[in-house]
Amino acid sequence: MIFQNELLKNHTTFKIGGYVKFFSKPKNVKELVYVVKLSKDKNLRIIPISNGSDIIFPDYELNAIVIKLDEMKGINISDDIVEIFSGEGLPKLAIYLENYGLSGFEYLYGIPGKIGGAVCKNAGAYGVEIKNLLLKAFVVNWEGEIIELNSSELNLRYRESDLLKYGILYKAIFKLKKDNPENIRKRREEFSEIRKKTQPYGIPTAGCMFKNPSGNSAGKLIESVGLKGFRIGDIKISEKHANFFINLGNGKAEDVLKLMEIAKKRVYEEYGIILEEEVVIIK
Ligand SMILES: Cc1cc2nc3c(=O)[nH]c(=O)nc-3n(C[C@H](O)[C@H](O)[C@H](O)COP(=O)(O)OP(=O)(O)OC[C@H]3O[C@@H](n4cnc5c(N)ncnc54)[C@H](O)[C@@H]3O)c2cc1C
Structure with missing residues (x-):
């Protein structure tokens, strides 16, 4: 469950990063709690990642444990409330929820992140960001305990949040809007077209390197x-x-x-x- 000397360039969309001393991919919250507690006991620096699409690791060896959350999967729908695990990817989610007539994630369709990273960075596009959709976050804190946080406690702001002050997100609850799947699909395709025309597509990048200064690009x-x-x-x-x-x-x-x-x-x-x-x- 814990690997040694993992090459991080294999875990980022930018294809950059040297070796990290320890690496783990927990499949469920029990495994995540175990890895966090063990890392704490060993005084290891913990770095969570989900899809590695917004992160640059150094070329040199990192003395840390990278915990990759991409195997923690699951989507549970109850009316317009959706529970989503950390390893679910935004593009797949957008299509999945569209089929249930649930709107919100179609705006985020072209973002190659997963829920853990998307909440941490308050991912957003075309006027909608995670902050508009998130109700609750379930987190394994740095002591290895499970805690439940309201969206407001995360202080979600422009491509930032306080999530990492608390710990590692393993699932989140969202409230979406009901709409006709056809309307949702049209929006998704429209945003996808704009993105393909204006941004590099299908090649190694880490998305936007800098935040847009207020009123500027x-x-x-x-x-x-x-x-x-x-x-x-x-x-x-x-x-x-x-x-x-x-x-x-x-x-x-x-x-x-x-x-x-x-x-x-x-x-x-x-x-x-x-x-x-x-x-x-x-x-
Ligand atoms: C081609 C391209 C286009 C992009 N377009 C957009 C865009 O339109 N809008 C936008 O907002 N972003 C965009 N991004 C950036 C990026 O995809 C998003 O920020 C995305 O939400 C990051 O998700 P991730 O799973 O890859 O996060 P990662 O890169 O894995 O991690 C990002 C941060 O979140 C932390 N983190 C990851 N998982 C967890 C977890 N489970 N618990 C706690 N912390 C965690 C990491 O430690 C790190 O600090 C783009 C990137 C690319 C490559």
Whole structure:
């Protein structure tokens, strides 16, 4: 159940990351509690991931345990209330719930995350974010105890939350809106089309690198300082959307961080705007 020396680039959509000393994929809450308690006893740093689509691990070996929640699956529907386990992916969920005439997740359809990461980052798109849908979170805290939190206790805000102050989410309860499946499908397809036209698709990225500054677009700012297509090693700023960095094959975290610094510096020099990281950077 606990593996040693796992290569993290195999667990991120950016295909970046060196080895971590310990790695675990609990299948249920009992296993998760066990791993958290054991890690606590051994004084190990715990890093949860769900699909690794918003995280950059270092190239060097991490002295930690990465707990990947993608095998904790399950969806239980009761009228417009839905219980979803941490390892369920947003694209699959959107289609599944659409068939039940439940609206909310179609907005998040193109986000390649799973519920654990989506709650942690308050994932959102096209005007809807997790905060609008979440009622409760069930968490294994850092002591290995199960706790129940109301959505408001997580302080969900723009691509941030306080979830990691509490522990690891293993399931969440959402309240969705009833609608005709056909209407939901149309919205999902519409958002999906926009995404394919405006963002790099099906290649290794970690989504948006920076948050949009208030009233502005990080992508437009990076583009306007002439950095579209700029490259360090195998990491390149996307020609399609400058807030996405692409791994051309053998990209290194070190090069991602250098490129982020250059983008931040140029945008600051030109506009006096400080770009803030959206992607989670593990050091
Ligand atoms: C092509 C592409 C497009 C994207 N588009 C969008 C978009 O439109 N909108 C948007 O909001 N995001 C977008 N993202 C970013 C990302 O997909 C989302 O933030 C997603 O919700 C992250 O989910 P994940 O499961 O991959 O999280 P991970 O990357 O695994 O983790 C992200 C954070 O959550 C924490 N975490 C993960 N699981 C748990 C858990 N069970 N309990 C506690 N903490 C946990 C991790 O420690 C980390 O801090 C995009 C990414 C890509 C690659």
